[in-house]
Amino acid sequence: MDTFLLSLIVLFAGGIFSLLTYRQFNLMKGAYIAITAIGCLAGLFSIMTPLQEPSVVVTFSRPWLHLFTLSFTLDALSAFFLIPIFAVCPLAVLYSFHYMDKADRKGSTGVNFFFFNILIASMALVATADNIISFALVWEIMSISSFFLVIYDYQKEETRRAGYIYFIFSQAGAMFIFAAFALAYSRTGSYDFAAFAGMPGTIKIIVFFLALVGFGSKAGIFPLHMWLPHAHPAAPSNISAVMSGVMIKMGIYGIIRLYAVLDVTDLIFGQTLLTLGAVSGVLGVVYALGKHDLKKLLAYHSVENIGIILIGAGIGMIGIASDNMVMASFGFAGGLLHVLNHSIFKSLLFLGAGAVLQKTKTRHIDQLGGLIKRMPITGKSFLIGSVSISGLPPFNGFVSEFLIYYGAFHGLTLSGSSFIFTMFGIISLAIIGGLAAACFSKVVGVVFLGEPRSENAAMAVEAGGTITLPMIILAASCLVIGIFPDPFVQSAFSGMRAIKVLVPVTAPEVAIVTANLALAARLFLGMLLFSLVLRKIFYRNKVIERGPTWGCGFTQPTVKMQYTATSYARSVINFYRPFVLIRDSYSGISRIFPGRTTYETRVDDIAETALTDQVVTPILYLLSKFRWIQHGHIQLYIAYIVVTIIVLLLFL
Amino acid sequence: MESYLSLAIAILAAPLFPGIILKVKAFFAGKKGPPLLIKYYTLAKLLQKGSVYSNSTSFVFTLGPTVSLASALVVLLFFPFAGADPLFSFHGDVIVLFYLMAIGRFFTVIAALDTASPFEGMGAAREVFFSTLAEATIFTILILFYRLNGSLSFAEYFTGENPISLAGASGALLLFAIVSLFMVLLTENSRVPVDDPATHLELTMIHEVMILDHSGPDLALIELGAFYKLFFYSAFITHLMYPFTLAHGISNGVIFYIIIAIIYGAVGMTESIMARYKMNLVPKFILTSFALVFFAAILTMGVFQ
Numbered sequence: 001m002d003t004f005l006l007s008l009i010v011l012f013a014g015g016i017f018s019l020l021t022y023r024q025f026n027l028m029k030g031a032y033i034a035i036t037a038i039g040c041l042a043g044l045f046s047i048m049t050p051l052q053e054p055s056v057v058v059t060f061s062r063p064w065l066h067l068f069t070l071s072f073t074l075d076a077l078s079a080f081f082l083i084p085i086f087a088v089c090p091l092a093v094l095y096s097f098h099y100m101d102k103a104d105r106k107g108s109t110g111v112n113f114f115f116f117n118i119l120i121a122s123m124a125l126v127a128t129a130d131n132i133i134s135f136a137l138v139w140e141i142m143s144i145s146s147f148f149l150v151i152y153d154y155q156k157e158e159t160r161r162a163g164y165i166y167f168i169f170s171q172a173g174a175m176f177i178f179a180a181f182a183l184a185y186s187r188t189g190s191y192d193f194a195a196f197a198g199m200p201g202t203i204k205i206i207v208f209f210l211a212l213v214g215f216g217s218k219a220g221i222f223p224l225h226m227w228l229p230h231a232h233p234a235a236p237s238n239i240s241a242v243m244s245g246v247m248i249k250m251g252i253y254g255i256i257r258l259y260a261v262l263d264v265t266d267l268i269f270g271q272t273l274l275t276l277g278a279v280s281g282v283l284g285v286v287y288a289l290g291k292h293d294l295k296k297l298l299a300y301h302s303v304e305n306i307g308i309i310l311i312g313a314g315i316g317m318i319g320i321a322s323d324n325m326v327m328a329s330f331g332f333a334g335g336l337l338h339v340l341n342h343s344i345f346k347s348l349l350f351l352g353a354g355a356v357l358q359k360t361k362t363r364h365i366d367q368l369g370g371l372i373k374r375m376p377i378t379g380k381s382f383l384i385g386s387v388s389i390s391g392l393p394p395f396n397g398f399v400s401e402f403l404i405y406y407g408a409f410h411g412l413t414l415s416g417s418s419f420i421f422t423m424f425g426i427i428s429l430a431i432i433g434g435l436a437a438a439c440f441s442k443v444v445g446v447v448f449l450g451e452p453r454s455e456n457a458a459m460a461v462e463a464g465g466t467i468t469l470p471m472i473i474l475a476a477s478c479l480v481i482g483i484f485p486d487p488f489v490q491s492a493f494s495g496m497r498a499i500k501v502l503v504p505v506t507a508p509e510v511a512i513v514t515a516n517l518a519l520a521a522r523l524f525l526g527m528l529l530f531s532l533v534l535r536k537i538f539y540r541n542k543v544i545e546r547g548p549t550w551g552c553g554f555t556q557p558t559v560k561m562q563y564t565a566t567s568y569a570r571s572v573i574n575f576y577r578p579f580v581l582i583r584d585s586y587s588g589i590s591r592i593f594p595g596r597t598t599y600e601t602r603v604d605d606i607a608e609t610a611l612t613d614q615v616v617t618p619i620l621y622l623l624s625k626f627r628w629i630q631h632g633h634i635q636l637y638i639a640y641i642v643v644t645i646i647v648l649l650l651f652l
Numbered sequence: 653m654e655s656y657l658s659l660a661i662a663i664l665a666a667p668l669f670p671g672i673i674l675k676v677k678a679f680f681a682g683k684k685g686p687p688l689l690i691k692y693y694t695l696a697k698l699l700q701k702g703s704v705y706s707n708s709t710s711f712v713f714t715l716g717p718t719v720s721l722a723s724a725l726v727v728l729l730f731f732p733f734a735g736a737d738p739l740f741s742f743h744g745d746v747i748v749l750f751y752l753m754a755i756g757r758f759f760t761v762i763a764a765l766d767t768a769s770p771f772e773g774m775g776a777a778r779e780v781f782f783s784t785l786a787e788a789t790i791f792t793i794l795i796l797f798y799r800l801n802g803s804l805s806f807a808e809y810f811t812g813e814n815p816i817s818l819a820g821a822s823g824a825l826l827l828f829a830i831v832s833l834f835m836v837l838l839t840e841n842s843r844v845p846v847d848d849p850a851t852h853l854e855l856t857m858i859h860e861v862m863i864l865d866h867s868g869p870d871l872a873l874i875e876l877g878a879f880y881k882l883f884f885y886s887a888f889i890t891h892l893m894y895p896f897t898l899a900h901g902i903s904n905g906v907i908f909y910i911i912i913a914i915i916y917g918a919v920g921m922t923e924s925i926m927a928r929y930k931m932n933l934v935p936k937f938i939l940t941s942f943a944l945v946f947f948a949a950i951l952t953m954g955v956f957q
Contacts, residue, residue: 369768372710383712383762392755393748405747412798419953423795430791433751434784437758441780445765445773451708516742523729523740524752527722531873535718538869543702549769550706550864552854563765563773572781575935 001058001074003046004128007086008121010039015117022110029097032113036093036120043086043124047079054494059130068191070137073130077260080336080495081127081253084246084343089120091470092238095351098464099238099358112152116239118145119247126250131191132181139177142250143170143218146243150235162227162234169227173217177254180210197263204262208269211258219251221310222280223607225303229291232299233363237354240295244302245347249339252309256336259317260499267321267418274314274421278428281307285435286576289442289569290603293363294353297443298346301389304432305342308391309335311425312404315411318421320501322414327422329493329505330407330513336492338400341481345388345397348474352382355463355471356447360456365446366564367457372448374460377468379448381475386440388478391433394521396481396488402517403489405429435572442568451559483521486514566601579606658736658905662728665909666883667691667876669916676920691879698872706865708768716763717866717873723756724880732807733887734908735896741807749806750790753840756877757783764862771854775861778931782846782858785938786839792945793829793836799952800825810891817895828948830892832941834918837885839938841878844923846934856928886915 014035021028050056054076061071093116100109122142129135147170151163184207188195199207217224228248232240259269284303291297312335319328355378356371357363372379388395408429411422452458462468481488490511493504551557573580581604587597671688678685687693705713727749732738761780764772798804800822801814809816818826839846842859854861863874890911896904929937 370708372712387755387758390754390758391751392758393751398748398751402744402747402751406744406804409744409747409794409798409804412795413802415953423792423949426791426795427788430787431784433754434780434787437754438780438784441758441761441765441776445762445776449710449712449762449766450768513744516744517748519740519742520726520745520748520752524722524726524755527725528718531718531722531725534721535714535869535873538699538872539703542868545702545704546707547704548706549708549767551769552771552864557769559768561770562768563770563777568773568777571777571931572784575781 001046001060001072003042004074004124005060007039007042007046008124010035010042011117011121014039015114018110018113018117022106025103025106025109028110029100029113033090033093033097036117037090039117040086040090040120043082047074047082047086050074050076050079051083051491051494054497064133068133069131070134071131071192072125072128072134074128075498076494077253077257077496077498078127080491081249081339082124083491084249084340085120085123085127088245088343088347088474089116089242091473092242092347092351094466095238095241095354095470096236097466099354099467100236108152112149112236112239115145115148116242119149119242123247123250127253130193132185132193133191135193136174136178136181139174139250142247143174146170146239146247149239149243150231152236152239153234156234159234162230166227166231169217169224173214173224175214176217177211177214180207180214183207183210193257193261196258196261199262201264201266204264205266205268208258208262208264209272212255212272215251215254215258216276217251218254219248219306220280220303221251221276221306222283222303223610225280225284225300225306226605226608226611228299228302229287229296229605232302232350233293233295237295237350237357240298241347241350241354244299244350245343248302248306249343252306252313252335252339255310256313256332257498259313263500265321265501267318270314270317270319270321271417271421272314273310273317274425277307277310277312277314278424279307280304281311281428281432282435283576283579285432285439286573286580287603287605289435289439290573290580290582292365292565294356294365294368294443294447295350295363297365297439298349298353301349301436301439302342302346304436305338305346305389308401308404308429308432309338309342311335311429312338312400312407315404315408315422315425316496316502318414318418319407319411320499322411322418324411324414325503326505327407327411328502329496329510330403330410332407332496332499332502333489333492333504333510334400334403334405334407336495337403337489338397340488340492341388341396341400341478344474344477344481345385345395348381348385348471348478349389351467351471351474352378352385355467356460358467359460359463360454362454362456365443366566367454368447368452369450369457369559369562370448370452371457371460374452374458375462378463378471381468381471382448383444384475384478386444388482390437390440392437394482394524395478396485397478399482399485399489399517401429401433403492403513406513438572439569442565446563446565446568450562453559453562483518483525485517485521486511489514570601573603580604581606581609654736654901655739658733659728659739661905662731662733662883662887663725663880666879667695669883669886669912670879672913672916673920673923676917677924680921680924691875695872695875698867698875699869701868703866703868703870706767706769709766709865712759713763713766713865714870716759716766717870717877719759720756721873721877721880723752724877724884726752727884728880730806731884731887732810732891732896734904735811736904737811738807741805743804743808745805745807746794746809747804750787750794753881754783754787756881760862760874763866767865769865771857771861772864774855775858778858779862782839782934782938785935785942786836789832789836789938789942789945792942792949793833796825796829796945796949796952799949806888810895811897815895815897816892818893819895822952825948825951826892828944830889832945833885833889833892834915835937835941837882837889838919838922839934839941841882841885843919845926845929846937848923848928851928883912886912889915
């Protein structure tokens with residue numbers, strides 16, 4: 001615990017340092033990166049012990065304001081969630097050296113770095129908080145510091161709007177969490193999470209579902225995901241990487257931690273999470289297919305991956321409820337491992353998107369193309385990230401999805417509703433996998449392959465060294481986890497020891513599964529090598545020419561004729577029509593010699609449309625009736641205050 | 653030894669069977685048709701040639717053929733041809749193998765997009781759309797099989813004490829599985845009525861248009877991968893139709909290849925008597941296969957247990 005606290009102090013010091021020395025821009029950035037890296041390494045070092053010996057639990061507590069106690073505990077589940085925090089954040093910080101290069105915004109950059117380190121520290125504290133007060137405190141610090149990170153480009157109206165949306169969602173979500181905590185406190189009379197287990201069953205269910213709304217809005221569960229596609233494109237890319245890769249996982253942590261401390265075994269928890277997961281997963285990826293803003297698309301993929309994680313957790317909870325421990329262990333292990341995996345490939349993809357954005361100044365993927373030749377390192381690492389996020393072997397995304405499948409298949413022996421839910425989970429996972437591959441073949445194909453569709457894309461050059469290095473490291477981790485899955489799966493297994501009702505499968509049994517996965521991954525790589533050698537042999541002494549692409553007889557192709565992302569995704573989106581709103585506007589051709597025609601198509605999120613039409617618009621209408629209360633007369637405002645106080649005093 | 657032998661025969665014989673499809677189609681058209689060994693001749697011809705690469709392409713273009721071949725080959729290593737133990741097998745290998753086939757498809761698709769050709773992009777879009785639907789059918793088939801004998805690998809399905817086969821206790825359910833698997837075979841291997849490998853108009857193609865720019869040995873590797881994929885699906889159906897645990901060795905092998913030939917014949921017959929569907933009918937076709945096997949999986953809840 002001492003090392004852990006030390007690492008937080010170093011991180012805080014790094015933040016303060018960047019505030020004080022921002023005038024020496026490059027020096028500040030270099031030293032700040034070094035301090036933050038040291039802090040995160042210390043943090044990684046501190047979680048080694050709890051990961052390897054899950055029985056060791058260390059606690060740190062101190063009184064606060066004479067009334068409360070702030071208490072933090074480092075156990076295996078916390079340690080597992082701390083891995084992405086301490087491993088991914090320093091890479092995003094390193095990335096900012098070349099990415100945050102606007103010399104005219106030294107002050108804002110210094111503030112940004114300060115809040116970044118506050119965010120890292122508060123996330124680490126969220127993952128260790130073990131009573132209501134400390135959790136609520138650090139949760140709010142996390143939400144507010146990330147809000148300031150999102151509005152880095154506050155001069156743009158779009159960014160401010162995204163910031164407000166994020167702020168409203170995170171605060172409304174926090175309200176639900178606090179309501180759940182308040183309810184629990186009124187029942188137990190104790191701030192400790194440990195006391196939650198003693199509550200009656202129905203209260204537990206209410207507490208869980210209240211908190212689920214709050215955690216769900218942080219994690220981005222459908223339909224509470226709406227802030228993601230606004231906040232991620234608005235924030236700088238290293239911030240999006242950390243928010244999407246790491247911060248939203250704190251919502252998942254909250255759900256799993258709450259499930260663990262509530263000590264419940266009812267079927268309803270698993271069934272709800274599984275359903276939410278399947279809906280988030282499928283709709284997340286369908287919307288991602290429909291979006292053509294690179295960062296918005298990645299934001300929707302976060303919704304999809306949160307869905308996969310929830311399917312895993314749901315399978316695990318159904319397993320616990322029906323006393324099927326193989327199903328429970330592998331479901332939870334897959335969900336937890338996917339938390340780590342998603343933090344790796346999603347931050348890789350956001351960093352890649354940031355590099356593309358920096359060099360081409362365009363986020364719309366239909367204006368990009370051919371970047372793999374101009375930005376080879378970014379392109380190759382983005383390709384690896386895309387294959388990983390599509391859950392394809394031999395990369396890491398597959399390992400976690402396989403574990404979820406493995407758990408789910410072992411739940412098929414159950415009868416009745418559990419069988420139906422498990423089957424539903426498997427089929428959704430299969431559909432999500434297929435759609436994710438469709439979506440990322442679209443992204444890679446349209447952004448990085450083919451010919452550039454605009455001047456900006458044609459002029460792009462490779463990004464700077466500190467931008468490409470983090471991507472290389474992340475891409476390599478994707479492959480390493482895919483080929484050597486055992487230590488990572490085992491740490492996921494040790495992480496779930498916090499769930500007391502779960503009796504995990506023993507380590508040797510897990511080792512058999514991971515060894516098999518590793519075998520398959522290596523066999524595939526071996527076969528690939530064999531095919532490559534075979535190809536080399538066949539091409540020995542052969543004439544290889546280069547020419548234009550075969551245009552099926554058409555001899556004057558232009559880059560505009562390439563298939564666009566819009567048309568690529570159209571048929572899939574059409575298929576999911578009732579859940580996706582497609583709006584076309586076509587000016588049509590009227591005269592014999594037509595003038596300029598326009599065609600525009602956009603895909604809208606039904607949750608967002610419903611929120612706007614059914615909730616926001618009526619409320620705004622209602623509130624507009626009360627607008628006369630606001631008139632600008634100070635003396636009347638003071639009168640309001642006095643009257644309110646008098647009325648309140650009557651109730652005392 | 654038996655494992656190596658059966659694998660070697662499968663690898664060598666796979667290009668033979670598409671010749672049967674051509675023969676059957678020729679018979680229905682009243683023609684003589686190309687020789688049975690036509691695919692071997694094609695491969696040999698392609699391997700002797702050089703290649704022309706498009707100026708738009710990058711290294712991804714050359715990865716397409718190799719990755720798709722590698723994924724098809726790995727699947728063969730896990731399959732118990734004619735009841736012989738496969739070289740590798742573990743609990744859960746079916747999930748890995750169907751995902752490996754997906755990575756083969758992923759690289760074929762991005763290799764197509766690498767050419768900057770509008771036609772290839774169109775083919776790629778269709779391929780990924782139809783395969784996402786087919787994936788649901790495949791996993792429902794796996795769910796059904798897990799309900800029937802609690803296993804998750806090809807070897808457990810078809811060797812062992814209680815193999816999944818038409819002759820078994822719940823053979824009636826397997827009729828659904830066989831029909832829908834045959835429909836998946838037609839979809840995944842770009843056969844009529846989903847796709848027409850013999851068509852001449854690029855706008856109506858799916859798979860063929862994606863490989864327009866590949867030539868020479870690259871094209872040969874793609875073709876080889878496609879032969880193995882089709883062979884794997886046919887072998888899968890063959891094992892469902894006939895259990896290969898009863899007899900031993902040679903007779904098993906003979907029966908296996910006879911049934912395989914019949915399945916290829918059925919593919920050829922389908923191609924001869926049916927027209928390809930309009931593109932908007934294809935999703936319905938695939939969903940029919942899903943509905944069939946989903947129905948079978950639901951039936952395991954009570955009636956057949």
